[in-house]
Amino acid sequence: MPVSLAGGAIAVAGVAVALRGSRRELDERTALLAGLTAAFVFGAQMLNFPVAGGTSGHLLGGALAAILVGPWTGLLCVSVVLAVQALLFADGGLSALGVNIVLMAIVTVIVGYGVFRGLLRVLPKTRPSAVAASFAGALVSVPASAATFVLLYAVGGTADVPLGTVLSAMLGVHVLIGIGEALITAVTVSSVLAVRPDLVYGARDLARPLELRTSPVETS
């Protein structure tokens, strides 16, 4: 209970900061792109893929949304997805919404986008390196989210479960889920980059500005 309250407080603060930050990222199309990304993450979250031993994982989408629409708007997207899922589809539970936003929106966006930008700074500015960076960002974001869950559980868990067991079990499964997440993120980013590079916020500086070439035309 105190954990869900604290989670709620952190979530509200995070969303408030993101609301201010996203004004810088928004142009007239971004609300549309943000809504579409949210719908996309929502749809993709329904697609469960089998991992190992009967458990299955689904896309968290934090890293993907951050790379596509920018970290602030991406955070808003995933938060909206989680809120709508909790309210309308009764998935995840209303009381856990704060914790869910912290885990699946704030942690994945910060870690995923942080790794992505950090790698882009060192890698050569090409499309393959943007794809590789998005792979790494998504891969790291999932175990980071799981580790945060274990941390929260250690602080406020109601049942006395050995921490080491939980941590190793969670991390083991989530590294596998992370590979799935990373593949999906990287392939999505790569196919969008190939067709509509203008839609990938995280790789804007890769786009070469268009040059205006003029050639004299013979007039008679």
Added chain:
Amino acid sequence: MGAGHAHRLYVPGASPVHRLAPQCKLVALLAFVTAVVATPRERMWAFAAYAVLLAAVAAVARIGPGLIARRALIELPFVTFALLLPFVAHGERVSVLGVAVSQDGLWGAWNILAKGTLGVVGSILLAATTEPRALLLGAERLRVPAQLVQIAAFMLRYLDVVAGELARMRVALAARGFEARDVRATRVLARSLGALFLRTYERGERVHLAMLARGYDGRMPATGAVAATPGQWGTAAVLPAAAALVAAAAWMGG
């Protein structure tokens, strides 16, 4: 393009619950869930009382128990997690049906199951009696930041588009003998998702341009009166008030 007018989750009706202003229902649900979560897990009778309250709301709204049960199936993954707790948790052991399980874990499982189920049923009732569009208007009335409402509006609008494209892709995959068996299937799924994003975006862009051409300026025009009367707030307050009484009673005594 018949989509978007009604939603799969919405059950049309004209009951008092359906007619209640959406913002009242939202606040009532949040207050109810807060009361449920704040209740000590040892007070089993309190959770029974909450269940009776929800059953009363469902009866007034004419939402059948079968529909609620079917939609509550979404909770299943959490149930499996909860059922595992008594076996992995430490602490004092008690014997249930001849199997020694952790007492602490048993309470933990009960806690998750009872509170989770009540919250899930509350959300199901909200979704069944309120159109998503009305819910967005209600959120706007409650001064949820416009950016969030706008993202949510676009999301709900395009959800059917994404779901339709996804369904067509799934049929196409199945027709070609694809089945997600293990991690190697991720490659195919990832490609499909990349294509799905592009297809949906380009379709969404066309819809957006059409909306702009019809004078869209960032918010949907409100067609009906959305202000809630004090009477409506009063009606909506019945559920959380009763829940608060139960919670208070649970805290005071046994």
